Amino acid sequence: MSLRGVLWNDAERRPRALLRVVLLIVVAALLAIGTSVGAAVGFGALRSWLSTAFGEAVATTLVAVVGVALTGGTVTLAVLIAGRYVDRRRVRDFGLRIDRGWWLDCGFGLALGAGLLTLVFLVGLAFGWLRVTGTLQPRAGFAVRFAGLVAIFVAVGVYEELLLRGYLLTNAAEGLVGWLGDRGAVVGATALSSLVFGLAHANNPNATLLSTLAIVLAGVMLAVGYVLTGDLAVPIGLHTTWNLFQGGVYGFPVSGLGVGASVVAVEETGPDVVTGGAFGPEAGLLGLGAMIVGTVAIAVWVRWRTGELRIDPAVTTPELRGDSGDAETPVDTDRWEPAPGDRE
Numbered sequence: 422m423s424l425r426g427v428l429w430n431d432a433e434r435r436p437r438a439l440l441r442v443v444l445l446i447v448v449a450a451l452l453a454i455g456t457s458v459g460a461a462v463g464f465g466a467l468r469s470w471l472s473t474a475f476g477e478a479v480a481t482t483l484v485a486v487v488g489v490a491l492t493g494g495t496v497t498l499a500v501l502i503a504g505r506y507v508d509r510r511r512v513r514d515f516g517l518r519i520d521r522g523w524w525l526d527c528g529f530g531l532a533l534g535a536g537l538l539t540l541v542f543l544v545g546l547a548f549g550w551l552r553v554t555g556t557l558q559p560r561a562g563f564a565v566r567f568a569g570l571v572a573i574f575v576a577v578g579v580y581e582e583l584l585l586r587g588y589l590l591t592n593a594a595e596g597l598v599g600w601l602g603d604r605g606a607v608v609g610a611t612a613l614s615s616l617v618f619g620l621a622h623a624n625n626p627n628a629t630l631l632s633t634l635a636i637v638l639a640g641v642m643l644a645v646g647y648v649l650t651g652d653l654a655v656p657i658g659l660h661t662t663w664n665l666f667q668g669g670v671y672g673f674p675v676s677g678l679g680v681g682a683s684v685v686a687v688e689e690t691g692p693d694v695v696t697g698g699a700f701g702p703e704a705g706l707l708g709l710g711a712m713i714v715g716t717v718a719i720a721v722w723v724r725w726r727t728g729e730l731r732i733d734p735a736v737t738t739p740e741l742r743g744d745s746g747d748a749e750t751p752v753d754t755d756r757w758e759p760a761p762g763d764r765e
Contacts, residue, residue: 433741435509438596444507445588449499456491478562482569489573493580500588509741515587516653523654529722530658537711538666541702550691558686566682570669578661586647586656590614591736598737607648607732615640625677632704639703642716649723651733667701674701
């Protein structure tokens with residue numbers, strides 16, 4: 422096998438899947454260096470001015486929102502650049518084909534995330550594993566803090582899903598499909614993207630091996646919404662309200678992190694294996710049960726919406742763009758017969 426064959430796919434006129442992911446990481450790292458230098462210079466002055474002009478609550482919230490927005494913007498721009506110049510695709514081809522159906526699916530995801538965490542909360546109360554200790558915490562500046570949480574969790578839901586499901590899962594599936602076929606490739610790509618999702622949370626406060634495995638399973642739940650629809654609508658909606666209702670509404674830690682404001686303040690009185698302890702419900706049986714219910718609910722929704730359950734072709738068959746930006750005929754890598762040593 423030649424070095425060119427290892428790195429370059431002549432049939433698709435672009436780098437191999439692994440190299441595409443590596444190049445995305447390089448682009449993201451370069452952008453992150455630039456934004457971090459700018460942030461280091463400007464954040465202190467911004468916080469000081471906001472604190473003087475509007476108070477500490479507003480300053481803390483807005484600086485947090487700006488920080489997440491910079492991260493999200495860096496990731497999104499990296500995907501845009503890598504998608505256009507490395508993958509030969511537009512960002513819409515990574516699950517953002519936004520139309521009426523996309524918004525309908527996103528609405529379902531939003532409702533599902535809210536419903537699952539409400540179920541966790543109610544079950545915890547019913548069995549005495551949780552106790553409500555207050556509401557609207559903290560009262561000083563609550564509205565500003567909560568609005569900031571909404572903005573942060575929307576941004577996180579969009580950029581994490583775009584990166585991990587839209588870009589990584591898609592490229593991994595395309596890279597594996599010539600070896601494993603559609604189903605095997607999607608299973609492998611789902612496992613890979615979910616493992617990266619779990620490891621990305623492994624250094625969070627109060628993280629354990631169990632919590633990391635739980636986040637991997639949460640990644641599988643989110644991936645199901647993508648691979649069955651070919652769009653990020655369901656996972657973006659679900660990811661957003663899962664985090665928002667977990668922390669901002671019911672006062673649980675969000676993957677080990679405190680959020681600083683919640684509609685309800687709770688004290689966990691049950692065993693950590695059930696409640697998830699200081700990491701939050703995701704690391705306990707309550708969270709695991711919610712993930713199972715959520716995965717089944719996604720499958721039922723897709724079956725009701727489309728009349729069938731199948732892997733969406735967009736996940737494994739790239740619709741590549743020509744140099745002019747126009748769409749070319751999709752490359753059906755599942756049925757492409759590669760020459761020896763020319764597999765993805």
